[in-house]
Amino acid sequence: MTVSRPAAPSPSQKGFLGWIERTGNKLPDPVFLFLWLILGLVAVSVAASLAGWSVPHPAEIDPDTGQPRVIAATSLLSADNIRRLWVEMPTTFTHFHPLGYVLVVMLGAGVAEKVGLFGTAMRAGVRDAPRALLTPIVVAVGMMGNLAADAAYVVLIPLAGIIFHAAGRHPIAGIAASFAGVSGGFSANLLPGQLDALLFGITEAAVESTFGAFAANIAGNWYFIAAMFFLFLPVIWYVTDRIIEPRLGTWDAARAGTAHADEPADRPLTDAERKGLRHAGLAVLAVCALWAFFALGPGTPLIDEDASPEAQLTPFYQSLVAGFFLLFILAGWAYGRATGAISNHRDLVKMMAGAMEDLAYYLVLAFAAAHFVAMFGWSNLGLILAVNGADFLSHSGLPAWALLAAIILVAAALNLLVGSASAKWALLSPVLVPMLMLLGISPEMATAAYRVGDSATNIITPLMVYFPLILIFCQRWQKDFGLGSLAATMLPYSMALLAVGVAMTIGWVAFDLPLGPGAGVFTDVPFAPAASAAEATAP
Template sequence: MSELAAQQNSATGQTGVLAWIERTGNRLPDPVFLFLGLIAGLVVLSMIAAAAGWSALHPTEIDEATGQAKVIAATSLLSADNIRTLWVDMPKTFTHFHPLGYVLVVMLGAGVAERSGLFGTAMRAGVSGAPTVLLTPIVAFVAMMGNLAADAAYVVLIPLAGIIFHAAGRHPIAGIAAAFAGVSGGFSANLLPGQLDALLFGITEAAVETVFADFTANIAGNWYFIAAMLVIFLPVIWYVTDRVIEPRLGPWDPARAGSAGANEQVSDELTGAERKGLRRAGLATLFVVGLWLLFTFGPGTPLIDEEASAEARLTPLYQSLVGGFFLLFLLAGWAYGKAAGTVSDHRGLVKMMSESMADMAYYLVLAFTAAHFVAMFAWSNLGLILAVQGADLLKASGLPAWALLMLIVVFTALLNLFVGSASAKWALLAPVLVPMLMLLGITPEMTTAAYRVGDGATNIITPLMVYFPLILIFCQRWQKDFGLGSLAATMLPFSIGLLLSGMVLVGAWVMLDLPLGPGASVFAPVPAAP
């Protein structure tokens, strides 16, 4: 920890744009206190808005007395009703925050898969023995898939990529850069939905309900899109690594390696127990998939609502995916751990689940403040007013949907330089962006997809990214004089490539009106009144 802190402190001596970003971002409070400050500002704004008579016509509700669109007026958060709601409903406001349940359920299973060693071993297996000519795309692919493993991808795969490149006679920092670009730059790119989908769509669901009443999020709502992101990002990372970064780094000189790099002992070879564990985990995965197919198409079709409309028949299936991923990660992690010897008995399994919840302690604190910010935004009616006025402004601009969504990508990427947390940024943006674009006929799933592209692209160039100093240490194991500016300059071409290709993907997806996932489209009519 002291070494990491020293690297962070040494960064303050740098100059230039990145140093300005670092200094500016470091002045921002912790996201928890950022939300508390925003709540205080929201209270003041609500008082001003109520006194000034801010209002808007509700896009879906009709006033029964007049037969006209219902007028929604701004309400002060210091009104008696809102003060009563704040304190009386505080436990309900927190526990009914949709991301909370989604994330905790998925993490109960993912924590077992991570702590049993399944994630780390699977990533090592994915890159071990890779042909030299295909080394970069294999590392990039495993890195993006490794997002399912969250922190494990950073601490296992990224340093391992440096070792593998070194063993292949290639520059180890090129391997670290390719893995970092995949894990962090391609943060949302994956062939499977995971805990990030549960987190973001929980916030999306809460944002929709600030204006349009009940809405059920589908955590597979970006499945096809994030799979396409992986397909698009893979050649970008491959090209930038092999044609831009590695030639820039020059021939690898082992004499420049730091002592840790010269004596690196981490191996990509799997033991017999680990291979057995992977086979058992594969069987457990097939079992869960088969079980869900049985629930969907078997007797009684419990995950299909036969009496619902054609559009809503699969809603139970989509809603079950949170539980499905929990069971998949849990059983696969348990099966791996029993075979590999990392899970001794059921008590060890329960301990891993408990530890995964301990890791969520900070998230619980953040969720408490974010939940109240989102809820109070709705109580003040400012979310609806801003969404209606913003939608009218966007309509008047005449910009097509693809251009609007590409602007969201750019705005998110810029904001990401200063606020690293994906959930914190989305909790800030979603209450306005999601309803506003729904009023233009753009679905919550499409808005979330555009946000995800911008959220990942600049992760790899901001010193405020929590793992940035750690990646610097990994690089210095191989090249002692590799500094903060060196890392930022190395990752900048990746950031530009991922941002531009992601924007093209968003624009093309909207223009072609492709499905974003099962039951999720780009466009939809403005929701009707409840």
């Protein structure tokens, strides 16, 4: 895939979002942008190190002194970091979190796409479906897809572009809606999943570090995240259909400069295509049956029966990326054999190789992004900013609703600097959770507020590890779609989700609604004078 430097957008793109798009698209190619960011990061790290920036770690004790371990800003020009940069360069790249997921899934998805399975299946699925219902369906599947963790990014989001294209709508609007559902609605779901287990495990440790034994409730945010699902769905639907898609205009394959054929969505299926879909459906059922056998059959290899109840399904969730790879490659093979697109195994191998060729630019971009993210961690600047932000909130004296709203905004801001949800919560929770408990606010409520802020800004920060991949998905449909275009497209979603999330949290506190089974907004103060506790627990 050839990717050109982003060009200036249409003159019809006016207003604030148009300014963001024009300004962003004037930036260098994303690869070089990350290189410039690395140079700026090096300069800041040197200045911070010379200035002696440091904070005590809220959760780690130095065994020699018995005091909290000090986190100090580290110069990226120090001997250790220079050595780490050159010695660990292959590891830094290959251990970049999304790289393995993307390569594995796209090996299979590339085959399914090149034989025409995706296009035919989506065309068959949307021929008689009202176009207006595509958006809520895509968004709902995206939010529920978070149960599959990282697989949702590399499977659902590109499929959404194909779905919208097959329905005669702008494919980038589909990608944006799905990205907003998967990433902007990262914590919104009808069911607790592995994210709940991960975050509440960190919450439990934060409580125990100050107050002793505490059993985290894995379903402690169930009602809250379900409410997020039902509130976020119409918000993303509205933003997509009333703001983003009208702004994008009508998609034109020739003007976009891509190789995608502009097929009508209502073209009748051929007999070969119908046969191919039937064979592909049987292959999908076979893979699903195989995974059910692995989870429920003898030995249950995908269920960790020795783990705690909330962690038993972790191997199953982690296996879904491999499951999607197998599903796509077998379904693609079955469809291709039925339609004649694949005649022998050599054709299959060529299509897998072609899928990797399409990812060539992403690999270059991932190399630069991986080093920026890694070096930001080496500098300790993200940790220092996170701990100082939590410290500021602990001394603010705000009432409960205002304090939780402030925590949401701080989490949203920190998400622009530290992408990992678990990493940020591991740093913030040892300060925020005990501090809020002393104010009479439950650990479950602290976790819920953090989740709102962490989700809203996922979709506008290039530091989110899948952000470069979403840009590639968009550029497959429109070659001049740059960083500014993606930021301008996703900003309305981010602002709307943040506003709705803050309002929802304030309302939850004001009405003291249950967050989940046995979990409420407020809790008994572990040890604090009765008078101050009563004052602090007032919403």
